[in-house]
Amino acid sequence: MDASDPPTPTTNTGPRKFFVAGVEMEFPVKPYKCQLSTMNMVIRGLRHMTNTLIESPTGSGKTLSLICSSLAWQRAEYVHMKEILEKEAIENAVKFEEEKRHQMQEEQDKMQRKQSQKEEEELQARRKADEGRVIVYYDDSEDDMEDFQLRSKKIVKMKKIMKDSSNVVRTSSDSVTHTPDSTHTTGQEMKHCSTLPCQSFKNGVCQSPCSVPHKEELPTQTDEAPDISIQSKLTLDTSWLSPQDGFKHSEEVTCCTKPQVPKIFYCSRTHQQIQQVVHELRKTVYKDVKMTILSSREHTCIHTPWRGHSFRNKTEMCCALLDPVEGPGCMYKNGRMSSHTALESCNLESPWDLEDLVQAGRRVKCCPYFTSRDLIATADIVFCPYVYLIDPKIRNTMNLQLRGAVILLDEAHNIEDCCRDAGSYSVLYDDIFQSMKDCKRVASMELLPEVHNNLALFLNNLMNWMSQKIQCAQQHQTDREQTEAGILGGANAVASFEEHYINIETIMEFKRNVMEAVAETNNEENVQQTKKSFERHGILRTTTFVLEGLSLVFCFMYDNKMQHIWDYYVVVCKNSLVGSAARNDLLSDSTNANGRSRLIVEEDVPHLNWGHYLNFLCMNPGVVFRPIADVVRSIVLTSGTLAPLVTFNSELGTNFTNEMQALHIIDENQLWVGALGSGPRGKELQASYRLTDMTDFRQELGNTILQVCKVIPYGVLCFLPSYGLLEALRQHWLMSGIWDELEVHKEVLCEMRGNKDFLPTIQAYYSSVRQCELGMGKGPLLFAIMRGKVSEGLDFADNRARGVITVGIPYPHLLDIQVGLKKKYNDANIKRGLKSGSEWYETQAYRALNQALGRCIRHRNDWGALIIIDKRFLTEERHLQGLSKWIRRKMQLFPTFEKLHSSLRNFVQYHNPVVPEHIAE
Numbered sequence: 001m002d003a004s005d006p007p008t009p010t011t012n013t014g015p016r017k018f019f020v021a022g023v024e025m026e027f028p029v030k031p032y033k034c035q036l037s038t039m040n041m042v043i044r045g046l047r048h049m050t051n052t053l054i055e056s057p058t059g060s061g062k063t064l065s066l067i068c069s070s071l072a073w074q075r076a077e078y079v080h081m082k083e084i085l086e087k088e089a090i091e092n093a094v095k096f097e098e099e100k101r102h103q104m105q106e107e108q109d110k111m112q113r114k115q116s117q118k119e120e121e122e123l124q125a126r127r128k129a130d131e132g133r134v135i136v137y138y139d140d141s142e143d144d145m146e147d148f149q150l151r152s153k154k155i156v157k158m159k160k161i162m163k164d165s166s167n168v169v170r171t172s173s174d175s176v177t178h179t180p181d182s183t184h185t186t187g188q189e190m191k192h193c194s195t196l197p198c199q200s201f202k203n204g205v206c207q208s209p210c211s212v213p214h215k216e217e218l219p220t221q222t223d224e225a226p227d228i229s230i231q232s233k234l235t236l237d238t239s240w241l242s243p244q245d246g247f248k249h250s251e252e253v254t255c256c257t258k259p260q261v262p263k264i265f266y267c268s269r270t271h272q273q274i275q276q277v278v279h280e281l282r283k284t285v286y287k288d289v290k291m292t293i294l295s296s297r298e299h300t301c302i303h304t305p306w307r308g309h310s311f312r313n314k315t316e317m318c319c320a321l322l323d324p325v326e327g328p329g330c331m332y333k334n335g336r337m338s339s340h341t342a343l344e345s346c347n348l349e350s351p352w353d354l355e356d357l358v359q360a361g362r363r364v365k366c367c368p369y370f371t372s373r374d375l376i377a378t379a380d381i382v383f384c385p386y387v388y389l390i391d392p393k394i395r396n397t398m399n400l401q402l403r404g405a406v407i408l409l410d411e412a413h414n415i416e417d418c419c420r421d422a423g424s425y426s427v428l429y430d431d432i433f434q435s436m437k438d439c440k441r442v443a444s445m446e447l448l449p450e451v452h453n454n455l456a457l458f459l460n461n462l463m464n465w466m467s468q469k470i471q472c473a474q475q476h477q478t479d480r481e482q483t484e485a486g487i488l489g490g491a492n493a494v495a496s497f498e499e500h501y502i503n504i505e506t507i508m509e510f511k512r513n514v515m516e517a518v519a520e521t522n523n524e525e526n527v528q529q530t531k532k533s534f535e536r537h538g539i540l541r542t543t544t545f546v547l548e549g550l551s552l553v554f555c556f557m558y559d560n561k562m563q564h565i566w567d568y569y570v571v572v573c574k575n576s577l578v579g580s581a582a583r584n585d586l587l588s589d590s591t592n593a594n595g596r597s598r599l600i601v602e603e604d605v606p607h608l609n610w611g612h613y614l615n616f617l618c619m620n621p622g623v624v625f626r627p628i629a630d631v632v633r634s635i636v637l638t639s640g641t642l643a644p645l646v647t648f649n650s651e652l653g654t655n656f657t658n659e660m661q662a663l664h665i666i667d668e669n670q671l672w673v674g675a676l677g678s679g680p681r682g683k684e685l686q687a688s689y690r691l692t693d694m695t696d697f698r699q700e701l702g703n704t705i706l707q708v709c710k711v712i713p714y715g716v717l718c719f720l721p722s723y724g725l726l727e728a729l730r731q732h733w734l735m736s737g738i739w740d741e742l743e744v745h746k747e748v749l750c751e752m753r754g755n756k757d758f759l760p761t762i763q764a765y766y767s768s769v770r771q772c773e774l775g776m777g778k779g780p781l782l783f784a785i786m787r788g789k790v791s792e793g794l795d796f797a798d799n800r801a802r803g804v805i806t807v808g809i810p811y812p813h814l815l816d817i818q819v820g821l822k823k824k825y826n827d828a829n830i831k832r833g834l835k836s837g838s839e840w841y842e843t844q845a846y847r848a849l850n851q852a853l854g855r856c857i858r859h860r861n862d863w864g865a866l867i868i869i870d871k872r873f874l875t876e877e878r879h880l881q882g883l884s885k886w887i888r889r890k891m892q893l894f895p896t897f898e899k900l901h902s903s904l905r906n907f908v909q910y911h912n913p914v915v916p917e918h919i920a921e
């Protein structure tokens with residue numbers, strides 16, 4: 001979802017009702033063809049429990065289609081469920097009547113028997129009396145009658161209960177809602193007759209997973225109101241330390257007898273994008289759906305800064321405030337908005353966005369962060385950044401139950417990287433050392449001494465192993481050689497660990513000990529002791545992070561008979577893992593907008609602080625994604641630029657049965673696409689890594705961009721493959737005078753490394769566009785980096801980008817050791833169905849290129865030109881195949897600049913016949 005997505009059709013406005021794939025739905029406007037296709041694809045996937053890939057260009061109304069189709073399907077499921085329940089209730093009532101009749105018949109028979117017996121006995125008695133003897137008989141017929149009446153009353157009462165229950169289709173923490181009409185969406189929880197099988201119940205076996213915890217898995221209150229205490233109890237739940245066990249524990253695989261309507265998780269990349277989705281939801285008839293938005297404390301904490309303390313972020317502050325030892329607590333923690341009914345009483349009606357929630361939280365003095373988490377239990381749709389679902393640590397902290405759920409992942413073009421990051425882990429040697437000391441301290445307090453001593457021993461063994469690897473690596477000359485010496489394939493690492501008593505048994509024991517240590521630390525008694533004595537009774541928070549991180553990654557590697565051992569590399573190297581976005585920006589020539597972890601050696605960036613890290617690098621995104629795909633009902637991956645689609649099945653280890661690449665909704669004449677092979681002076685423009693170093697190339701490229709800027713009015717974006725190339729070109733053009741010429745026609749700006757200058761640069765760019773619109777400026781030219789921040793999610797609608805120029809193909813940087821390892825891994829696993837290393841490498845480049853090109857057309861009435869400068873697109877067909885379908889089919893190939901120039905000029909003049917004087921040539 002991008003900021004301007006989706007558009008509103010200009011004609012035939014007004015809500016529409018129609019059927020898509022057998023589901024009745026209401027759409028706020030007349031849908032475009034591509035929207036109908038998207039909705040059809042989504043509903044078919046949900047109905048058949050299959051997974052779907054959808055590429056639909058920005059501005060084609062993808063978000064609205066996703067929301068309407070999924071919620072319409074969910075509403076239909078509720079109606080379907082109601083019908084099942086009603087049918088079941090009727091069947092039960094008939095059964096009940098039969099039983100009652102049968103019972104009454106039996107009672108009558110019994111009474112008759114007794115009556116005959118009595119008469120017989122009276123006869124006998126009379127005969128005996130006649131013989132002069134007196135006998136007293138006890139008559140129990142009255143008791144029988146009372147018994148019968150009592151039972152009859154019970155039957156009537158049961159009948160009444162049956163009748164009532166057949167009208168109740170759901171209960172929630174908020175209310176008991178009676179049978180809704182078909183236009184009202186009800187919540188997730190449903191009360192059912194326990195004998196009622198779910199929809200997919202066949203031959204006594206449930207054919208489909210169920211989204212709600214089963215009988216065995218959680219305490220009985222799971223069917224009751226969502227209890228905050230459950231949340232707090234679950235913070236002690238460390239079952240997730242085993243990735244697979246995490247699912248088994250809380251989402252049993254065994255069959256259920258309760259039918260469920262699946263919860264929908266709508267995930268995007270950023271909060272801004274989620275805000276836009278909520279904005280779209282407001283336009284639909286499904287807006288009263290029970291919802292929640294998950295977010296970090298950065299966006300939702302309402303506590304004022306804690307005076308006298310400085311924290312890096314609000315998460316740190318909240319943890320410190322709620323710390324059982326030093327923390328004074330937070331007055332907002334236990335507010336009164338923990339249910340959807342409570343929200344309504346606080347005047348917060350669905351659909352709300354985070355800002356609304358925060359405002360309501362301030363009004364009623366209740367923490368919005370914990371509120372949004374409490375609402376998960378009763379929400380029909382949950383919005384969150386997709387890392388919340390993908391990362392097992394976050395998923396379990398938030399207690400997200402995915403079994404049987406529907407997952408819609410928007411902006412999913414980076415999902416593979418995201419999964420690999422979630423399956424990887426990195427820890428500093430010093431942090432392991434501190435954790436070991438902490439475990440020893442707790443053991444000395446006689447708190448589960450055996451457990452904590454075992455943990456300390458395990459960490460000690462791990463440090464010994466690391467030390468040995470560091471010593472071996474130091475025998476090499478250069479940093480790069482040292483780093484390479486510290487790389488072990490998963491299987492080699494396992495053999496090497498074994499020498500230091502780190503094996504499957506000790507790891508399983510380590511996992512158990514971690515769970516016990518964490519539970520002990522959170523134990524109420526220890527918390528109270530900690531408060532009283534001002535000494536931590538249990539392990540430190542930092543130790544918990546280290547232990548849980550190690551436990552999780554070891555489980556990924558060793559669980560399930562070590563099936564993922566080949567999917568890992570273990571690397572010991574000098575502080576070269578870059579985890580934070582800040583350091584990433586400092587380091588990278590190809591900064592990743594995701595802030596992905598990357599491995600670079602000290603020689604490349606010597607000015608940082610370096611230490612020794614132990615890195616577990618996951619090469620297979622399926623390690624993390626597959627367990628999710630296995631338990632959910634259906635996953636839909638979508639993005640404006642998902643192409644090439646070929647790697648998703650193999651990389652994610654998941655079968656995407658349905659695929660769709662939609663065309664753009666704009667008219668033919670609104671988009672111009674051209675690939676250029678040579679510049680105005682006839683020099684070749686082949687933007688390969690080697691040739692971009694050549695003076696001729698740089699000069700010719702500068703001239704080409706200058707000429708294009710003379711033609712295209714308002715904002716122009718020019719994307720380059722790396723910061724290094726941008727800087728080199730800038731230097732060259734400053735010296736040659738091209739930079740000055742560019743400044744005559746455009747206000748020239750550059751996307752710089754790091755966050756510091758990003759916002760001012762974007763503001764200056766937007767401001768320059770506004771000035772130009774007012775006839776007071778020449779419009780901006782922004783040099784940006786593919787995979788940089790400008791290329792992801794920013795809005796460049798209308799005059800903000802009338803032209804997008806790309807130079808070259810942004811292959812991932814080979815300086816990043818992870819890239820080299822991933823290529824190697826794929827080459828070694830072609831037999832398992834993976835694409836070769838070079839195919840994977842190219843796919844990554846094309847996705848980044850498509851993402852940059854996607855900045856231009858943002859809605860139905862937008863227009864713009866895409867200029868791809870690289871001769872390789874004219875000579876090698878495979879590069880064209882890497883482009884999104886809507887770009888590819890408009891592609892024109894221009895071996896020379898003249899033809900491109902005149903075609904482009906015609907295109908611009910068609911849309912902008914009156915070119916302002918100050919930007920005319």
Ligand code: SF4
Pocket residue numbers: 297300301302303317318319321330331332333367368369370
């Ligand atoms: S409980 Fe909520 S409001 Fe209080 S510090 Fe934590 S996040 Fe902020």
